[in-house]
Amino acid sequence: MSSIISRIKKGQWWKFHGGIHPPQQKHFTYNKPIRNIAMPEELILPLKQHIGQKGELIVSVGDKVLKGQPLTQSHHPMAVPIHAPTSGTVKAIHDAPVAHPSGFNEPCLFLEPDGNDTWKKRVLCENYQQLSHQAIIDKIANAGIAGMGGAGFPSHIKLNTKPEIEFLIINGAECEPYITADDLLMREHCNTIVEGIKILDYILKPQHILIAIEDNKPEAIKAIQQASANENNIQVCVIPTKYPTGGEKQLIKTLTGQEVPHGALPNSLGIVMQNVATCFAIAEAVIDDIPLIRRVVTVTGKAVEKPQNVWALLGTPVKHLLTQCQYQPQPKEHLIMGGPMMGFSLPNSYVGIIKTTNCILAPTAKEIPNEDNEVECIRCGQCADVCPSQLLPQELQWHAKAKNYDQLTKYNLFDCIECGACAYVCPSQIPLVYYYRIAKAEIRYQQQQELKAEKAKARFEARKKRLALEKIKREEKHRKAAEARRAAMNSNSAEAQSAKSAVAAALARAKAKKAQTAEQQESSKSQENIVEKNTSDKKSAVAAAIARAKAKKSKTAPKVEEVVEKTNKPAKAAATQQEAVPAVDSKKAQVAAAIARAKAKKETQNKTTKTTKTTKADQTKSSNTTTAKPDATKATKTVTKKTAEKQKATSKKTQSKAKPAASTTKKVTAKAKAAPKRTTANQKVTKDTKTNDNEKTNNIAVTSAENAEIKAQKIKAAVAKAKAKKAAETNDANNQNTQESDKKQRIAAAIAKAKAKKQQLNQQQQEST
Amino acid sequence: MAFFIASSPHEHNRSKTSALMRLVIMATIPGIFAQWYFFGWGNLIHIGIAITCALITEFIVLSLRNKPLNKYLLDGSAILTAILLGISIPALAPWWITVIGSIFAILVVKQLYGGLGHNAFNPAMAAYVLLLVSFPVQMTNWQPPLSLLPIDLDFNNALSTIFTGFTLEGYSVEQLRTHIDGFTMATPLDTLKTNLTLGLTLDEIHRAMPMVFGENFALGWEWVNAGFLLGGVFLLIKRAIHWSIPVSFLGSMLIFSFIAYSFNPDLNPPTMFHWLAGGTMLGAFFILTDPVTCATSVKGRLIFGALAGFLVILIRNIGGYPDAIAFSVLLCNMAAPLIDQYTIPRAYGQGTSKNTEELK
Known part of the structure; x- marks a missing residue:
């Protein structure tokens, strides 16, 4: 430590590796004062002008803003606000090219100055030493101050450092060729800079303050030395001119011999570095409450006739600066923001000056050639010799x-x-x-x-x-x-018992039904057989009724006959009603039953047509209606019984219920009327009945609710059609039995009649029983 | 209007590879002048042949590879290679030696490896070694200094000898090399090697053939080496080459020749002889410093030069060949990538004490 100071006092510096001595080119501007320029017509303010996060806008298009009024705000630590550099109107906010090497567009605020330059209300600080450290740091943060040397690191972050600070280094090296902005600022505003340094001293309490200035700026050195003569802990270090001495790491090495470890910040070594322009801005912000709204920019290069340092409001378009310095348009325009070593090419001249812009370089083609003369590397190693980071x-x-x-x-x-x-x-x-x-x-x-x-x-x-x-x-x-x-x-709980008994009952019912089915299957061989069997059955009464019906039927037309045949089953169903009804213990079952009924009707139609064939009925008719495949019809034959059984399960009541249901599905009916393909319907039903068949062989009662549940999905699909058909039929029966021309209608009419008869029969049965 | 966009830095010191090459070519002038002064026109003629062949080869290959001729043909690298080869070849060697050598250097060693900057071996030295192992007789027919020649070897005689094998008067190269006393003269290094293998000591050799060695160390050769040393110093001053390789090469030769000399002064020549005989200075300043084929970092170059010096002494003192610059250069070229691997310099902020503490 003491050796460092003694070395510094002797003017001995460490050497960082490499470095170059490019032509300085500072003579263009170094002997001219900083000039104030005319107010530009428009200011282009990128919302983000530093490293870190951009703040959120707190003004909108059309707002009148005052000079120094914040335009953005954020609570993010890496965000600093921007301020209105002058009073005026927010004209627009949209993406535009910004001063960034990427050349990307970023959100910018376009401000139209009103020319009055009206300040916001400022609170001057007479004695900053009465303020707390945090209050001053907040002031610096709120003034939007970010490192003005080039990187744009938010200054308040550097000041919010915990470890003890050995060295506060003020960087006035300005090693890049052409640039004299810091040089001129030091010469003209050395007192303000020293004020700023004192504020930093108050916050950081460093053991030593080193102001590093390259030896090519004798006037600046003199000015700063005079301004800081009364400060004991400030040491002005005149360091040899070499590029890139002004780099943070290189300057630390030069002054202290220490190297900032890879991936660490200088404060890990107890060092904080600030640029002289930043010190100036801090002094203005803390004492005069002037946020960072302007900076010194060197406008130089051989393409400008009057190269000079100017006070530029942030957001001033580069074009305006060039015009002010009498830029001569070049055949191959090349504008560089920053110095010739680390600056970047601008995509156009409608780019606003930002907080880190220290130079606008407009070279002629001869001054900085733009040719691509790249040839193969011969590994000469000159690059490694000059690399300040000692890389290869x-x-x-x-x-x-x-x-x-x-x-x-x-x-x-x-x-x-x-x-x-x-x-x-x-x-x-x-x-x-x-x-x-x-x-x-x-x-x-x-x-x-x-x-x-x-x-x-x-x-x-x-x-x-x-x-x-x-x-x-x-x-x-x-x-x-x-x-x-x-x-x-x-367990022997009541519930269990009842559950058991319910299951048992269901099983018993199913068995009984199976037995019946078996009987009926036998009887289904011929119409006569059915009748005979039926008569021999318990429900002989029903059979009798059927016989009566037949008798009637025989008198009627063959068409009607087939329908009558069908009515046998409902009749039977009616007979077995009382037995079957208890089995229908759920709504689903009811629905299923209804569906089954519908199917049954169709089936019976098929069946009857078939039987009509055997009974020498109208053959043309039957051929029309029976288009199902032979095996399918076979299946329907057997299934007919089963459906008949289902019919049994359904009561007369449910039948009558189904009728209103049919009336509600009039739309469907209409559809069915419009495009009824009975044959396909039949096939479909046949399929369904096949599944029914399977169910039957499984010994699971059709009436059982569980089965109904399982089939629910399949059946549902068929339901609509079946219902529709049924409805159509019933409707036909009710309304259109006179229209004999249509075969379907005729059948329907027959069905209706048969139903009517069936009901009569039922009534008779009931009366008889 | 679109502005010109370029990546920083925009400023450049306007140096060019071709300028660097020109500088190196210029630096060979003192050495070539000494060669001309002591050995006549032979080497200049060879240099001319080599440049012609090298440029023609370069032109053909660049055309085939669709490379921009204006950038590469006259960048000086081919010319420099040709000059170095022309310097290395015996002054009165037949013309086709140079033709084969320069075509091989450019076509195989340089362009087949990828052209400028991509060759693993020094083209001139690789070609020299090819010629030496393929045509040992022609490549060892070193002509003695002009002062020892029985006839006046002017430009026409040299030209005639190179293209026909005989001077205008009809002397063969073999006859030119024969001393009045009847023995064949060779280079000091060759003489030394031959006689050492015959069992003589250094002292005896010097007494037997004082004219080969002259008054100082090696007649003629010492001045040629001095010329190249002068050119080398010029390059150092101009910062065209880095000091590391010549210093470590010559230093290492000093150390190892001193060790050998102290070990047995009768059989191992002293350092000054090593420094000023054969192609030592040419190798130190013009061959080893070829940036393409040498090591990269300063540390690596120090190792590279030291290794080359060690190999030269080893081959000269113990090996079978009288001179060893070309062989040691090629061996070191091979070792260069490995040396680079282990000599990456510590970057700023890397591996500092604080950094390692943090890592721990």
């Missing part, structure tokens, strides 16, 4: 061109400060820094992708785990439920 640029470019990113990391690409010394000396004129920038961006992108992939993987793993856990839980739950059920079954 020739190896880096080799690997960067080969996209060998692992090697680049190994060769410490990320320690490159992009000073451009290597490219400056390269005899092969390779744009080395350009290759490094691309490689850096590529590596960063890859790292981000890797991070993303890792996150995605973690998410996926977590999900898999969660699903597995849920599965286990679910299985456990199911197992418990099953156990509980089993336990309930086995």
Whole structure:
């Protein structure tokens, strides 16, 4: 420590590796005072002018703003606000090219000055030492101050440092060729700068304050020395001119011999560095309550006739500055914001000055040639000799061109400060820094992708785990439920008993029905048989009724006859009604029954047509109606019985219920009328009845609610059609029995008649019973 | 109007590879002048042949590879290679030696490896080694200094000898090399090697053939080496080459020749002889410093030069060949990538004490 100070006092400096001595070119501007320029017609203010986050807008288009009024705000620590550089109107807010090497468009605020330059209400601070440290830091943050040397690091972050500060270094090196902004500022405003340094001293309490100025600025050195003569702990360090001495890391090395560790900030060494222009801005902000709204910009280059340093409001378009300094348009226009070593080309001149803009360089083509003379690297190693980070640029470019990113990391690409010394000396004129920038961006992108992939993987793993856990839980739950059920079954509780008995009853019913079906199957061989069997059956009464019906039928037309035949089943159903009804214990079952009924009717129609054939009925008619395949009709034959059984299960009541239902489905009816394809319907029904068949063989009662549930889905599909048909038929029967021309209608009419008869029969039966 | 966009830095010191090459070519002038002074026109003629062949080869290959001729043909690298080869070849060697050598250097060693900047070996030295192992007789027919020649070897005689094998008067190269006393003269290094293998000591050799060695160390050769040393110093002053390789090469030769000399002064020549005989200075300042084929970092170059010096002494003192610059250069070229791997300099802020503490 003491040795550092004694060395500094002796004017002995450490040497950082490499460095170059490009032509300084400062003579264009260094002997002219900072000029005030005319107010531009428009100010272009990018919302983000520093490193970090941009603030949120707090004004909108059309707002009148006063000079110094904040335009953005944010609570993010890395965000600093921007302020209105003059009073005026917010004209627009949209994306526009900004002063950034990327050349991307970013949100900008366009301010039209009103020319009055009306200040907002300012609160002057007589004695900042009465304020707390935090209050001053807040003031600095609210004034929007970010490092004005080039990087634009928010100043209040640097000041909010915890560790003890040994050195506060004020950077007035300004090593880039052409630029004299800091030089002029030091000469003209040395007192304000020293004021700013004192404020920093008050906040940081460093042991030593070093003001580093390159020895090519004798007047600035003199001015600062005079201004700081009364300050004991301020040491003005006159350091040798070499590019890039002004780099933070290089200046620290030069002054203290220490190196900022890779990946760390200078404050880890107990060092804080601020630019002289930042000190000036801090003094103005803390004492005069002037936010950062203007800065000194060197407008230089051989393409401007009057190169000079100017006070430029932030947001001043570059074009305005150039006009003020009498820019001579060049055949191949090239504008550089910043110095010739680290500045970047501007996409056009409608770009606003930002907080970090220290120079606008407008060179002629001869001054800074724009040719691409790149040839192969001959590994001469001159780049490595001048690299201030002590890298091997020739190896880096080799690997960067080969996209060998692992090697680049190994060769410490990320320690490159992009000073451009290597490219400056390269005899092969390779744009080395350009290759490094691309490689850096590529590596960063890859790292981000890797991070993303890792996150995605973690998410996926977590999900898999969660699903597995849920599965286990679910299985456990199911197992418990099953156990509980089993336990309930086995226990002697009343519920269990009733459940058991219900099941048993259902089974018994199913059996009984099966037996009946078997009987009926036998009887289904011929019409006569049915009748005979039926008569021999318990429900002989029904059979008698059927016989009566037949008798009647025989008198009627053959068409009607077939329908009458069908009515047998409903009749039977009516007979077995009382037995079957209890079985229908759920709504679903009822619905299913209704469906079945509908089907049954159709079936019977098919059947009857068939039987009509045998009974020498009208053959043309039957051929029309019976288009189902032979086997299908066979199936329908057997199924007919079953459907008949179903019919049994359905009561007369349900039948009558179905009628209103049919009337409600008039729309469907209309449809059915419009495009009824009986044959397809029949086929469909046949299919359904086939399934019914299966059910039957399974010994599961058709009436059982469970079956109805299982079939519900399939049946539902058929329901609509069946209902429609039925409805159509009933409707036909009610309204259109006179229209004999249509065969279908005729059938329907017949059905209707048969129904009527059936009901009569039922009534008779009931009366008789 | 679109503005010109370029990546920083925009400023450049306007140096060019071709300028660097020109500088190196200029630096060979003192050495070539000494060669001309002591050995006649032979080497200049060879240099001319080599440049012609090299440029023609370069032109053909660049055309085939669709490379911009204006950028690469006259960048000086091919010319420099040809000059170095022309310097290395015996002054009165037949013309086709140079033709084969320069075509091989450009076509195989340089362009087949990818052209400028991509060759692993020094083209001139690789070609020299090819010629030496393929045509040992022609490549060892070193002509003694003019002062020792029985006839006046002017430009026409030299030209005639190179293209026909005989001077205008009809002397063969073999006859030119024969001393009045009847023995064949060779280079000091060759003489030394031959006689050492015959069992003589250094002292005896010097007494037997004082004219080969002259009054100082090696007649003629010492001045040629001095000429190249002068050119080398010029390059150092101009910062065209880095000091590391010549210093470490010559230093390492000093150390190892001193060790050998102290070990047995009768069989191992002293350092000054090593420094000023054969192609030592040419190798130190013009061959080893070829940036393409040498190591990268300063540390690496120090190792590279030291290794080359060690190999030269080893081969000269123990090996079978009288001179060893070409072989040691090629061996070091091979070692350069490995050296680079282990000599990456510590970057700013990397591996500082504080940094390692943090890592711990």
